[in-house]
Structures are given as C-alpha cells and as structure tokens.
Amino acid sequence: MKSLLLVALLNVLASLALCQAQYSKWFSEGSLRVDYILAGNHDNSEIYLQTLKKEAFWGGSRSNLTDNNGFGEYLCKVFTADSHELIYSQGFSTLFQEWQTTTEATLISKGFFQSTNIPFPNIPVRFEIYERDDKAEFSLKFSVRIDPSDYFIQPSPELDYMVEKLKNSGDPGKCVDIVFLPEGYTLEQMGKFKEDVLRLTDSLFAIEPFSRYKDKFNLYAVLAPSSESGVDIPGENIWKNTQLNSNFYTFDSERYLTTSDFWGVRDLAALAPYDQIYILANSPKYGGGGIYNHYSLTTVDNELSPHVFVHEFGHGFAGLGDEYYTSDVAYSDFYSTKTEPWEPNLTTLVNFQSKWELMLKPGTPVPTPPTPEFINSIGVFEGGGYVAKGVYRPAYNCRMKSNTTDRFCDVCEKAIEKMILQLTQ
Numbered sequence: 001m002k003s004l005l006l007v008a009l010l011n012v013l014a015s016l017a018l019c020q021a022q023y024s025k026w027f028s029e030g031s032l033r034v035d036y037i038l039a040g041n042h043d044n045s046e047i048y049l050q051t052l053k054k055e056a057f058w059g060g061s062r063s064n065l066t067d068n069n070g071f072g073e074y075l076c077k078v079f080t081a082d083s084h085e086l087i088y089s090q091g092f093s094t095l096f097q098e099w100q101t102t103t104e105a106t107l108i109s110k111g112f113f114q115s116t117n118i119p120f121p122n123i124p125v126r127f128e129i130y131e132r133d134d135k136a137e138f139s140l141k142f143s144v145r146i147d148p149s150d151y152f153i154q155p156s157p158e159l160d161y162m163v164e165k166l167k168n169s170g171d172p173g174k175c176v177d178i179v180f181l182p183e184g185y186t187l188e189q190m191g192k193f194k195e196d197v198l199r200l201t202d203s204l205f206a207i208e209p210f211s212r213y214k215d216k217f218n219l220y221a222v223l224a225p226s227s228e229s230g231v232d233i234p235g236e237n238i239w240k241n242t243q244l245n246s247n248f249y250t251f252d253s254e255r256y257l258t259t260s261d262f263w264g265v266r267d268l269a270a271l272a273p274y275d276q277i278y279i280l281a282n283s284p285k286y287g288g289g290g291i292y293n294h295y296s297l298t299t300v301d302n303e304l305s306p307h308v309f310v311h312e313f314g315h316g317f318a319g320l321g322d323e324y325y326t327s328d329v330a331y332s333d334f335y336s337t338k339t340e341p342w343e344p345n346l347t348t349l350v351n352f353q354s355k356w357e358l359m360l361k362p363g364t365p366v367p368t369p370p371t372p373e374f375i376n377s378i379g380v381f382e383g384g385g386y387v388a389k390g391v392y393r394p395a396y397n398c399r400m401k402s403n404t405t406d407r408f409c410d411v412c413e414k415a416i417e418k419m420i421l422q423l424t425q
C-alpha cells in the first residue's frame with residue numbers, strides 16, 4: 001500500500017514538474033497585455049489593435065494554461081507562431097457584447113476599450129480572439145503575430161501607489177488572487193477602503209464553497225485615491241472626479257454600475273498579481289455589475305452591499321448567469337432560445353445534457369413545477385436570464401436570483417468550486 005501511495009505521489013510531482021517545465025518553455029515572468037478597441041453595433045463587431053504592454057506580474061495558473069470550460073462570449077487563443085501549437089487560452093466576456101443587446105445598438109455604433117492579458121511569451125506567438133457567432137460557436141475575429149522582442153512593446157505605466165496584501169495564502173500560481181481597486185475613495189478614505197475589502201470578503205468567505213477554500217485566496221488592495229468621494233450618477237446629474245470613471249445608469253439602467261475605462265482599470269490592477277479584478281465603489285446607492293473574467297464592481301455602503309458583492313463575483317469569477325427574470329434590464333433577447341447558453345446555471349433545454357441533468361433526483365419532471373414538492377431541490381425551473389419564458393434555472397432561489405437567500409444553489413456552488421480548483425492546482 002505504501003509503495004502504491006509513493007508511486008501516486010511521485011506521479012503527481014512528476015506532472016507538476018512537467019507543467020512547470022511547459023510554462024517556462026513558452027513563457028517568462030510577467031504578462032503581455034494586448035489593448036484593443038471592440039467596436040460595432042447590434043449586428044457587427046470589429047477589433048482594432050491599440051497597444052502592447054509588458055506588465056510585471058502574472059497571477060494566473062502556471063499549470064492549467066488552456067481553458068476547457070467553454071465559458072464567455074469571447075475566447076483568446078495563443079499559438080506558437082512557427083509550429084501553431086496551442087499554448088494558452090482563456091474565455092471572457094465584455095461590456096461591449098452586453099451593449100450589443102440594447103436598443104441603442106440597433107441605432108448607432110460604439111467603441112469600447114478592451115484588453116486581454118496573457119503570460120509573457122518568450123517566443124513569437126500568434127494571438128487570436130474568437131467571438132460567438134449566431135450558432136453560439138466561437139469563430140475567429142482577430143489574429144496578430146506578436147514577437148516578444150518587439151521594441152514597441154511598452155512597459156506598463158509606473159503608478160506610484162502602494163499595494164497592501166490583506167490576505168496571504170501563498171504562491172499566486174496556486175491561489176485565487178483578487179486585486180481590489182478603490183473607486184471614489186479620497187486619500188483620507190484609504191483606511192475605509194481596506195476595511196470595506198475585509199468586511200465584504202468576510203461575507204464571501206462565510207458562504208459555500210468559498211468558506212471551504214478561503215485559505216486558497218490572496219487579497220490585494222491598491223491604494224489609489226480619487227480626487228472626490230462617490231461615483232457618477234448621470235440620472236441625478238451627479239458627476240465625480242474619480243480614479244476609474246464608473247457610473248450608474250449603464251445602458252440607462254439605474255442600478256447598473258460599470259466603468260468603460262477598462263484600460264485605466266488594467267493600469268491599476270497591474271500593480272499586483274491577479275486572477276480577478278474587484279472594484280469597490282464608495283457609495284451607499286444600491287448597484288453593481290460583474291462580467292466574466294473582466295471585472296466585478298459593487299458599491300459598499302448599501303445594506304444589501306454584502307449580497308451584491310457575492311452575486312457580482314458569481315458573474316466575474318465563475319461565469320454564472322443571472323437567474324432572475326422579473327427586474328427591469330436594458331437588454332432585449334439577451335439569450336437566444338435557439339441555442340444553449342454557455343453559462344453553467346442556465347439552460348434553454350437545447351442541450352440540457354451538457355448542464356446539470358445528472359444532478360436531478362430521479363423522477364424530477366423537466367421542466368419542474370415550482371410546487372412545494374420540488375422547490376427545495378435542484379430542478380429545471382422556467383424563468384431566468386431576464387425572461388420568464390424559454391430560459392430555465394436550476395433552483396427555485398439562489399444567490400444569482402435574489403437577495404432573499406444567502407446561499408448559492410448546488411449547481412452554482414459546483415461551478416464556483418470547479419473554477420477555484422482550476423486556479424489552485
């Protein structure tokens with residue numbers, strides 16, 4: 001038995017060493033940041049390359065370099081330029097794609113700042129961006145050869161802000177690293193910012209599965225003050241001079257708080273190694289937003305802020321979709337009922353087998369009626385993804401549906417756990 005255990009241990013060590021060797025074969029320290037403009041309207045999109053930058057840190061995994069989740073509206077792939085071997089991939093979503101589903105996008109075209117970070121390559125690579133097509137499949141949108149010795153690759157700006165590590169669980173390559181950015185906190189309020197980070201992450205680590213893995217998280221706070229306290233509220237004609245130019249009324253939805261200054265966000269985040277960016281907005285107004293592998297954002301001083309904090313991180317970190325369908329949103333037909341959404345906690349029943357079918361108790365009807373017999377179990381409840389018909393969610397209630405429950409449903413919990421394991425192994 002002992003020798004079997006020893007063999008298993010040696011196998012694990014050997015595969016870890018192989019992963020590390022793979023990483024250093026293709027990549028050196030730091031990350032390559034590719035800045036581009038994502039522009040278009042409801043029907044079309046284009047990508048225009050802007051700048052290449054070298055950043056000091058890479059906070060992502062060094063062993064799970066290719067993304068097999070299939071999440072996100074976009075997918076970045078990196079190949080060796082000569083042999084066309086896939087060496088890195090990562091799915092993500094964007095504010096631009098959300099805007100494409102608004103009425104405004106049927107009337108005008110707009111451009112959004114976008115940026116993708118990859119481990120800094122040590123050989124020439126082909127950097128590609130794929131976008132979901134009408135069939136929800138990824139199709140190639142943009143491709144460029146990048147030579148890491150190109151002298152036009154700029155160093156990232158040396159911003160003179162302190163970074164404090166508020167929780168240290170070890171090697172960034174084996175932890176989930178969250179970099180917190182302050183929005184609308186003045187210099188005198190930097191202490192409050194740090195307290196807010198700790199208070200809100202306490203609420204996250206009180207909930208499964210985060211509570212189980214809290215010793216796998218590193219938390220960094222970038223102490224970057226704003227000239228003024230608060231954030232922009234266009235609908236009330238309130239405008240503030242802040243670090244990240246965030247505003248309520250995104251797409252004219254009052255509670256939707258985002259920033260379109262994503263390059264400014266990346267500049268600040270570059271001061272720490274990170275997997276996820278979380279922006280805390282110093283306001284008591286209810287609101288926030290979270291976009292998969294882009295950023296999460298919430299206000300801090302509303303009584304519901306701890307709930308919103310956890311909900312938005314569900315979007316930003318695990319690609320979870322909104323399970324609610326009764327609140328007003330600016331989107332129309334966000335989900336096509338002709339294709340299966342990629343979000344792990346929503347289905348249109350087009351390909352339910354790829355979702356949580358195996359988690360249903362035998363005898364659970366599909367769709368599942370919201371009756372006392374079923375509402376405490378995993379099912380397939382109609383209503384979700386902003387519509388009452390044609391999109392289904394796994395639980396009667398969940399952190400991704402409403403503020404009346406603290407916990408994630410089993411399907412969301414499993415999806416979050418999978419993401420944590422991918423980043424920490």
Ligand SMILES: [Zn+2]
Binds near residue numbers: 413
């Ligand atoms: Zn859920």
